[in-house]
Each structure stands twice: as structure tokens, then as C-alpha cells.
Amino acid sequence: MPVRKRSRLPREWWVGYLLIAPFFLLFAAFTAYPMIYALELSFSDWHGAGVLHWIGWSNYTYLLTNADFWASLGNSAVMWLLIVPVQTIGAIAVASALTRSRLRFKKTLRVVVILPYVTPLAAMAQAFILIFDNNFGVVNTVLGWLSGPSVGWLTTTTWAKPTIALFVLWKTSGFALIIMLSAVQGIPTDVYEASAIDGAGAIRTFLSVTVPLVRRTIGFFIVVSTLGISQMFLEPYVLTRGGPYNSSTTSGLYLYNHISASDLGTGAANSFLLVVLVFLLSLFAVRVLRSKED
Amino acid sequence: MVSNGVVPSGLSRRTLLQLMGAVGAGTAAAGVLSACSPGTTSTTKALASVSPSTASGSATLWFRDDDLLKVFKTLLPGFSKKYPNVKLTLVGVDVDTKLPPALVSGTGVPDGSFFTDNNILGQAEHLYDVSQLMSKYTADTVQYKLDVNSYQGKLVGIPWDTDPGLLYYREDVLSGAKVDPGSLTSYDALLNAAREIKGRNPNARPIPLEQDPNLAMQWLMMLVNQQQGTGMIDANGKLTIDTDAFRKALTWIKAVADEGLGARSKFASSAQIAQADGDVISLAPWAIWFNFLIQSTFKKSVGHWRVAELPAWTPGGARSGVMGGSSFVIPAKAAHPELAWLFYEYAVYSAEGYKGVFGPNSVYPNGINTALPSVKSALDPANPLFKPLAGLGSQSVWDVGTKASLAIPAGYRIPSWFNQAATYLGANLQKLMDGRMSVDDVVKKSASAIQTNLVDRSH
Numbered sequence: 001m002p003v004r005k006r007s008r009l010p011r012e013w014w015v016g017y018l019l020i021a022p023f024f025l026l027f028a029a030f031t032a033y034p035m036i037y038a039l040e041l042s043f044s045d046w047h048g049a050g051v052l053h054w055i056g057w058s059n060y061t062y063l064l065t066n067a068d069f070w071a072s073l074g075n076s077a078v079m080w081l082l083i084v085p086v087q088t089i090g091a092i093a094v095a096s097a098l099t100r101s102r103l104r105f106k107k108t109l110r111v112v113v114i115l116p117y118v119t120p121l122a123a124m125a126q127a128f129i130l131i132f133d134n135n136f137g138v139v140n141t142v143l144g145w146l147s148g149p150s151v152g153w154l155t156t157t158t159w160a161k162p163t164i165a166l167f168v169l170w171k172t173s174g175f176a177l178i179i180m181l182s183a184v185q186g187i188p189t190d191v192y193e194a195s196a197i198d199g200a201g202a203i204r205t206f207l208s209v210t211v212p213l214v215r216r217t218i219g220f221f222i223v224v225s226t227l228g229i230s231q232m233f234l235e236p237y238v239l240t241r242g243g244p245y246n247s248s249t250t251s252g253l254y255l256y257n258h259i260s261a262s263d264l265g266t267g268a269a270n271s272f273l274l275v276v277l278v279f280l281l282s283l284f285a286v287r288v289l290r291s292k293e294d
Numbered sequence: 295m296v297s298n299g300v301v302p303s304g305l306s307r308r309t310l311l312q313l314m315g316a317v318g319a320g321t322a323a324a325g326v327l328s329a330c331s332p333g334t335t336s337t338t339k340a341l342a343s344v345s346p347s348t349a350s351g352s353a354t355l356w357f358r359d360d361d362l363l364k365v366f367k368t369l370l371p372g373f374s375k376k377y378p379n380v381k382l383t384l385v386g387v388d389v390d391t392k393l394p395p396a397l398v399s400g401t402g403v404p405d406g407s408f409f410t411d412n413n414i415l416g417q418a419e420h421l422y423d424v425s426q427l428m429s430k431y432t433a434d435t436v437q438y439k440l441d442v443n444s445y446q447g448k449l450v451g452i453p454w455d456t457d458p459g460l461l462y463y464r465e466d467v468l469s470g471a472k473v474d475p476g477s478l479t480s481y482d483a484l485l486n487a488a489r490e491i492k493g494r495n496p497n498a499r500p501i502p503l504e505q506d507p508n509l510a511m512q513w514l515m516m517l518v519n520q521q522q523g524t525g526m527i528d529a530n531g532k533l534t535i536d537t538d539a540f541r542k543a544l545t546w547i548k549a550v551a552d553e554g555l556g557a558r559s560k561f562a563s564s565a566q567i568a569q570a571d572g573d574v575i576s577l578a579p580w581a582i583w584f585n586f587l588i589q590s591t592f593k594k595s596v597g598h599w600r601v602a603e604l605p606a607w608t609p610g611g612a613r614s615g616v617m618g619g620s621s622f623v624i625p626a627k628a629a630h631p632e633l634a635w636l637f638y639e640y641a642v643y644s645a646e647g648y649k650g651v652f653g654p655n656s657v658y659p660n661g662i663n664t665a666l667p668s669v670k671s672a673l674d675p676a677n678p679l680f681k682p683l684a685g686l687g688s689q690s691v692w693d694v695g696t697k698a699s700l701a702i703p704a705g706y707r708i709p710s711w712f713n714q715a716a717t718y719l720g721a722n723l724q725k726l727m728d729g730r731m732s733v734d735d736v737v738k739k740s741a742s743a744i745q746t747n748l749v750d751r752s753h
Contacts, residue, residue, distance in 0.1 A: 136565065
């Protein structure tokens with residue numbers, strides 16, 4: 001009778017798995033488990049204490065039939081429109097100019113653009129509130145000198161979203177620039193030389209060479225920006241608290257409002273709806289990008 | 295040796311990873327995160343008394359990280375003398391932000407905490423029932439504070455201060471407009487005074503109309519509580535928004551807005567400070583904490599402000615209403631809840647304690663004058679705890695404030711979803727002030743939205 005050889009994992013394999021185990025443990029504890037737990041919460045009525053009541057799809061149907069939920073998505077969509085196209089086009093243009101032109105003070109310019117990104121948001125927001133204050137803000141003071149109207153930048157439904165978008169542009173354009181700079185700087189110079197030999201001007205080169213060659217980066221940036229805006233919370237919270245009349249309550253702030261009120265089930269359902277939405281939007285962006293490449 | 299990603303033993307890489315994931319998830323579930331699991335906390339449990347002579351150990355209490363923490367620390371020597379074997383650590387934290395997650399997760403829970411009344415009932419199930427311990431003090435406690443701390447017939451908070459609504463006015467502006475402050479005994483008289491002031495100074499907008507939805511809603515609730523002796527819900531939990539009291543208060547606010555008698559700005563913002571310190575705002579029906587603006591931020595108008603009880607809605611009606619307040623809570627998961635209680639009992643219900651906090655101390659040499667105790671026996675007109683304010687022309691706020699504190703109608707109940715209601719009632723109130731909604735719209739739409747989104751969904 002043949003002796004059955006006892007199979008064992010080679011020693012070096014165990015060492016390998018031991019070394020990567022911390023990642024899996026942390027992932028399980030702080031990502032996988034909370035996600036599964038949140039999914040369970042989204043089907044329950046639980047306020048942080050007592051027994052969890054399973055209520056099926058109730059939280060989802062409540063949100064999907066609630067005007068406030070859709071209004072928060074609408075506010076986020078407007079924010080996206082006000083921020084992402086402007087930021088994307090602006091970042092490529094500036095990155096291209098910084099890379100290719102013979103601008104003086106390039107380094108100073110880079111520092112100026114990136115400085116708001118590395119400055120704490122709360123400090124930036126306080127400065128911004130002072131600048132755009134209805135009564136004492138610098139902007140309205142200058143408008144007053146020019147006999148212009150006194151605008152409620154952060155206190156009227158017309159201006160609250162554009163003013164918050166302006167703040168986000170000011171704060172995060174440095175990040176966009178870093179990404180686009182790395183992409184534009186990766187374009188081989190001989191492509192530009194060939195373009196010049198063909199007689200292309202600066203705008204033609206930008207549209208026909210720079211933009212197509214950084215398309216993947218643009219796609220990546222749009223997906224990341226979409227994620228960021230779907231989660232946007234701090235900016236409206238600090239500047240307007242979602243007002244006036246909830247007109248600047250973004251989907252992230254709306255989600256926070258449920259969680260801060262210990263309405264954890266609805267908050268969890270809201271977060272999963274956002275996950276699905278962002279996934280679909282990202283998928284759409286990737287598909288569009290891929291079809292262009294095909 | 296490995297070939298094609300399969301371990302020779304037959305234990306595939308996938309299986310091994312699955313096992314590790316399961317172990318990790320299991321560890322997390324059973325260990326670190328087990329405290330978060332639903333159903334692990336039951337409803338409020340009662341906290342029994344402990345004999346002072348046997349009290350020993352150490353406890354951690356949370357306070358807001360401001361001057362109040364320093365004031366309460368001045369009580370520690372007296373407390374230690376009474377309870378030499380008890381060591382307390384008073385810590386300053388952002389209570390409103392940090393306490394709820396600590397209570398929900400059960401991690402880093404203090405033995406007791408300062409907490410604003412608006413937030414208490416939302417966390418009631420995480421707190422001890424202190425009814426038994428409070429039984430000997432309830433008769434000596436302002437009733438509305440007991441009401442805001444009551445949850446399903448149990449007391450889950452120990453009342454600390456009252457914040458009565460008062461009427462602040464600029465004596466110089468009123469005398470310039472020939473308005474007798476003594477005549478401001480009704481809200482109609484207040485409107486007439488505002489019209490007189492505006493008649494003399496077209497730039498004046500004498501009454502502040504709060505721009506923050508949360509604070510504006512709280513201000514509205516003061517006007518409503520003053521009339522009907524309830525909050526946004528009655529004792530049975532039924533919404534009271536569609537009532538005469540709400541309509542009357544909203545109609546008055548609308549008149550202020552429509553006639554250009556109200557200044558729109560956020561409380562204590564640079565805009566409001568300039569308006570009140572200039573001649574724009576001169577009549578402020580607001581909480582006693584308006585004192586801090588007069589004392590610390592106004593420059594030109596200091597000494598010109600005076601204070602009186604609120605006008606009444608009906609002749610002989612209440613002259614004050616609920617405008618804030620805080621209490622102490624003891625988490626159900628506190629390690630030494632009995633020690634926390636001993637400190638709160640000492641701070642709130644002993645004369646040494648409340649005199650130490652509200653009276654002159656090393657932090658406030660003239661005493662705290664932006665709140666009043668919730669202990670009735672401490673609200674004695676003959677024994678003021680704090681001194682008159684220079685900013686109010688050396689007028690005694692104590693005299694006015696104690697009357698107002700005792701006049702706050704009982705029956706004020708704060709639903710667990712109170713703060714969320716600002717999304718609907720607070721926002722609609724802003725629209726009313728901006729002339730974009732009628733009183734009827736505010737009442738109907740707010741009541742409907744709150745019923746659907748908050749009442750029907752609360753447990």
C-alpha cells in the first residue's frame with residue numbers, strides 16, 4: 001500500500017502570506033465588515049441603540065420617493081456642471097502652458113496654484129466667507145464702489161451654489177493641475193515637433209495633440225471628480241450649512257444629515273444609492289472613453 | 295514550488311485568501327467592532343444611589359471646551375473635600391460632535407457629560423435613567439427642564455441651566471423715538487415701537503430676524519412655547535405646528551419682515567454685531583445669552599442696552615419662553631456612573647455648587663450672567679448670584695432673569711428629531727422672512743414634511 005505523502009505549504013509561502021496578512025486583516029476589519037454591516041443597516045430601522053428592526057426596502061423606497069433626496073442629487077449635479085468642465089479644461093490648458101511655454105515665474109505660478117490645495121479647508125472657508133459676506137465682504141464693497149448691487153453670495157438661492165463652486169475651484173484646482181501636469185509632461189516632445197513641422201498653431205496643437213494624448217488622464221480625473229462631488233460635504237457645510245432653504249444641500253450633506261441625527265438605516269441606504277449612482281456614472285465615463293479609443 | 299498558482303498541498307491560493315478574509319472579518323466582528331453591533335444596547339436602565347461615605351474611585355466627565363470647563367474645575371476642591379476618595383477628571387471636548395458617536399459605538403464613553411437639551415432625547419436609549427436619584431430634587435427644579443429631560447416617563451438628564459427669553463432694547467434709541475420701555479408689554483406694542491423707531495431713522499430695522507435656520511426655529515419655538523406651553527409636539531407626541539400659537543407667532547414675524555422692521559443676519563455674526571452696535575437693531579426678543587454680545591463684542595452701544603421680560607401674547611400671559619439650555623447626562627455604558635452623579639448633585643443641587651458656578655469665581659469675577667440655574671431655590675430675587683452688568687447700565691439682570699426663568703411655561707418637549715426639523719420648519723421660516731411663503735404655507739408644508747419625514751419614521 002503506497003504511503004500517502006503529507007502535503008504541506010512550503011515555508012516561504014507561509015512567510016509570504018504572513019507578511020500580507022496585516023493588509024487583509026485591516027481590510028476585513030475596516031472595509032469589508034463595515035460595508036457588509038452598512039448594507040445590513042440599510043434594510044433596517046436602527047438609531048444606534050436597542051434592537052435592530054428589519055424593514056426591508058423601506059429606506060430605499062422612502063429615499064427614492066422623497067423630493068429632498070432628489071433635490072440633493074440635483075444640487076450635486078449642478079455643482080458637477082459648475083466645477084468639473086471648468087476645472088478639467090482649465091487644468092489641461094494651464095498644464096500645457098506651464099509645460100510648453102517660456103513663461104517666466106513658472107515655479108512661482110505652480111506654488112500659487114497649489115497653495116490653496118494644501119491649506120486647511122476651514123481656514124480657507126473662513127477667508128472666503130469674509131470675502132463674500134453680504135454686508136462687509138470685499139467683493140460687495142468693490143461692487144458698491146462701482147455702483148453695483150449688494151449680492152447675497154452665500155445667502156440667496158441664485159448665488160449659493162455658484163459661490164460654493166467657486167470656492168471648490170479655488171481650493172482644488174491645484175490637485176487637478178498636478179494630475180494634468182504629469183500627463184502633459186509625459187507627451188513625447190517629438191510629437192509636438194511633428195505637429196510644428198505640419199504647421200499646426202498653438203490652439204490646433206492643443207486640441208489635436210495635447211487633449212487626445214491625455215484622454216485617459218481626463219477620464220480618470222472626471223471619474224475621481226465625480227466621486228468627490230457625490231461625496232461633497234465639508235464645503236457646503238462650512239459655507240452655508242446647506243442653505244438657504246436647503247438649496248446647497250448636496251448629496252453628501254444630505255447623507256450626513258441622516259447620520260448626524262442617528263437615522264443610521266436611512267443614511268446607510270442613501271450611501272448605497274450613491275454608490276450605485278457613482279458606479280453607473282463611472283462606467284459611463286469609462287465606456288465613452290473606450291469607444292473613443294476604439 | 296508553485297506552479298500555475300496552485301499550492302501543491304491542494305490548498306489553493308484562493309482558498310487560503312478566503313480563509314484569511316474570514317478570519318479577519320470574524321476577528322473584527324467578534325472583537326474591535328462588536329460594540330457597534332445592533333441590539334447590544336438595551337433601553338434606558340436605572341441608576342441607583344451610592345452611599346457618599348463609601349464613594350471611591352475615579353471618573354471622567356466631559357464638558358464643552360470653553361470657559362465653562364474652567365468654571366466647573368473651580369468646584370473640584372470643594373467636591374474633593376466632601377468626597378476625598380473620588381478623583382474626577384474634567385475634560386474639554388466638542389461634546390455635541392463627539393458624544394453621540396461615543397454613545398453609539400460604546401467606545402471611549404465618559405462617565406458623564408454636559409449636553410445641550412436639544413440633543414439629549416435623540417440619545418435617550420444610551421443614557422441612564424436618573425429618576426430615582428432625582429426624586430428628592432424634582433419639586434425644586436424648573437418644570438420645563440424636567441420635561442425636556444423626560445423620555446418615556448424616565449429622567450435621562452440632570453437639568454443644569456435655564457435660558458429664558460428676554461427683551462433687550464436700546465434705551466437711547468427708544469427715548470429718541472419717544473417710546474416708553476414700560477409700554478412694551480405686548481407684541482403689538484413691540485411692533486408699534488419698531489415702527490416709531492423706523493419712522494425716525496429709515497435705515498433702522500429694529501428687530502433681528504435670524505438667518506440661521508436652526509436658531510431661527512429655536513427663536514420661533516420660544517415665541518410658541520410662551521403662548522401655548524408646549525414645544526413642537528404635545529405630551530402625546532402629536533405635532534402642534536398647525537395651531538393658533540404657531541400661526542400667531544409666524545404672523546407677527548411676517549409683519550416684521552413685510553414692513554421692513556427686521557434685520558436679516560446670523561446671530562453674533564460680524565453683520566449683526568455691527569447692526570446692533572450701530573442704530574439698526576434696537577429691539578431684541580432673545581435669550582439671556584444675548585448678554586455675552588453686550589459684554590464682549592459691542593463697543594459703541596455698551597451702556598445703552600437694557601433688559602426686560604418679554605412682551606406677553608395675551609394680557610396676563612407668560613413673559614418668557616424656552617430659548618435653549620443644557621443638562622448633564624450619564625451614559626449607560628459609563629464605568630463609574632455613580633461618581634458622575636455625585637459631582638452633578640454637588641454642582642447643581644448644593645448651594646456651594648451652584649453659587650460656585652453662577653456666582654463670582656476666578657474665571658468670571660462677576661459671575662456667569664448668560665444663563666440661570668434650574669434650581670428654583672437658587673432663583674431667589676433677594677440673593678443674586680451674579681452682579682449687575684455695566685453693559686446694561688448696571689441694571690440687575692438677575693431680577694429680570696429669575697422672574698423670567700420661573701415664568702417659562704412647562705410642558706416643553708423636545709422630540710428626538712428636533713434638530714432635523716430645521717430642514718423643513720427652519721427653511722420655510724426663512725422663506726417667510728424673505729417674503730417667499732405665506733404663514734399658511736409654512737404651517738401646512740412644515741407640518742406635512744415633518745410628519746412624513748420625521749414623525750412617521752421615528753421609533
